[in-house]
Amino acid sequence: MSKQYVLQAQVRELQGKGASRRLRNTGMVPAVIYGAGGEAQSISLRHNEMLRNLQEEGFYSQIITVDFGDRKEQVILRDLQRHPAKPIIMHADLQRIRDDEEIRVHVALHFLNDESAKGVKEQGGTVSHMISEVEVSCLPKNLPEFIEVDMINVEKGQILHLSDLKLPEGVSLPALALGEDHDNAIAAIH
Structure with missing residues (x-):
């Protein structure tokens, strides 16, 4: 809450x-x-x-x-x-804001399990965060406080993109509506 x-x-x-x-x-x-x-x-x-x-x-x-x-x-x-x-x-x-009108807001990303990610713990990689927040579009009642990014299963050499985010119900990313070229990287393990 x-x-x-x-x-x-x-x-x-x-x-x-x-x-x-x-x-x-x-x-x-x-x-x-x-x-x-x-x-x-x-x-x-x-x-x-x-x-x-x-x-x-x-x-x-x-x-x-x-x-x-x-x-x-x-x-x-x-x-x-x-x-x-x-x-x-x-x-x-x-x-x-109005309850019936969608708003666009930048919401923070919270990265979980950086130290215990597969690519770090087993493969000796290092986590890199490319962005710390994303723009979301939603009704005010659906506005998330933050979006969690779980890194636990990310392997060395793997890159997470905007399309990999698990968004709450009623929340969308306007950048993804612009096409594949806008599916930016959010984190990677090198």
């Missing part, structure tokens, strides 16, 4: 560089919510709450509830701007 992420938010009236700077000085992060047929809305989020959630891998790919007090909206994190030298979040872009 994936964790439920909730962010407390306030609608923000003042916009622009100066207003955003003053907002950040009060411990808030300027953000915008857009999509799902609604108007773009400028909001502010608590900086410490954002930093705490950003430490968790699932926050980048899971559904987030934005709580305005009188109403709630379901969103996913689309973009994040950070300060180049300080641990400060400069701005966040959140996209609204």
Whole structure:
């Protein structure tokens, strides 16, 4: 079961560089919510709450509830701007989602049994991970927290591709719909 992420938010009236700077000085992060047929809305989020959630891998790919007090909206994190030298979040872009509309999200790959894989343990190979996340397309209710890649039966010289992934029900990989040329390698044992 994936964790439920909730962010407390306030609608923000003042916009622009100066207003955003003053907002950040009060411990808030300027953000915008857009999509799902609604108007773009400028909001502010608590900086410490954002930093705490950003430490968790699932926050980048899971559904987030934005709580305005009188109403709630379901969103996913689309973009994040950070300060180049300080641990400060400069701005966040959140996209609204609808339960009946498919979304595309990058989901992390969790590699299992790297050390005990046949190609490593018996054949003296080394595991190489080519990618650490994949783009999936699904309805919000089917969104996986991560996708597991079991390396236990992979032999030396064998390459795993996107088409080898075991996807949960209702989840697809848009890259595979583009043809065989887009069936990229995800891991191998050399």
